[in-house]
Amino acid sequence: MLINAKNLKGAAIIARDGAIGEIDDLYFDDEKWTVRYLVVDAGSWLFSRKVLISPISIEKAEEGRVFVNLTRDQVKDSPDIDTQMPVSRRHETAYMDYYGYPYYWGGPYLWGDAAFPATLSMPPAAESQMAAAATARRREAEESCDEKLRSLNEVSGYNIGAADGDIGHVDDFMIDDEDWAIRFIVIKTGGWLSGRKTLVAPRWIEGISWEESKLFVSLTRDQIASGPEFDEMSDEKFGAPPSGGAVR
Secondary structure: OEHHHHHHHHOOEEEEEEEEEEEEEEEEOOOOOOEEEEEEOOOOHOOOEEEEEHHHEEEEEEEEEEEOOOOOHHOOOOOEEEEEEOOOOOHHHHHHHHHOOOOOOOOOOOOEEEHHHHHOOHHHHHHOOOOEEEEEHHHHHHHOOOOEEEOOOHHHHOEEEEEEEEEEEEEEEEEEEEEEEEEEEEEEEOOOOOOOOEEHHHEEEEEOOOOOOOOEOOOHHHHOOOOOOOOOOOOOOOOOOOOOOOOO
């Protein structure tokens, strides 16, 4: 099912033994266009510290709440991540090793050796089998300075550069709650207050200029503007786009 990134913001994260906090942002991989972490504001119980929650730990999402198979103590003792700075592979490696998760990078599928993050939540018997591979991958990760993760909060509002000129801005993202891939970017054409909203799939994104705060799309302005209109009114959980979806 598809969920709106906008509506995810503010949703409560519920651990096995109580609430953790609320979603403040989402970090996505700018190569695979997949959400890799929820950025959670833990509130007063962790002195307003922000923590990362991987989709690997998510059991289910329903309106206003996301349930994870973690405890509050696990989250409290998790590695510190400076959410004001880009998340490096070294930081990700420390995070994955802490929770005992296999790395999502380097494999043939969207989540490394798996198509869906939930399948990476391993039973205890499998953890020892991953130890040697984790050590080798850690060395590989530490040699890499590439920062592949981007903030959805930051990219929301970026201008859209079509093949023949500018048209609108990024308004929202539609996320598949099974594999956490970004299936569509919601583009608001025209003005900020009165523009029409339409959907574009990530495969049409040619690049992102972080300096210009701009996404470049291989479609023309007419192709984007004439695509299916995005209807925000939906009875699906967190909201969902109409059938027909992507601009083709």
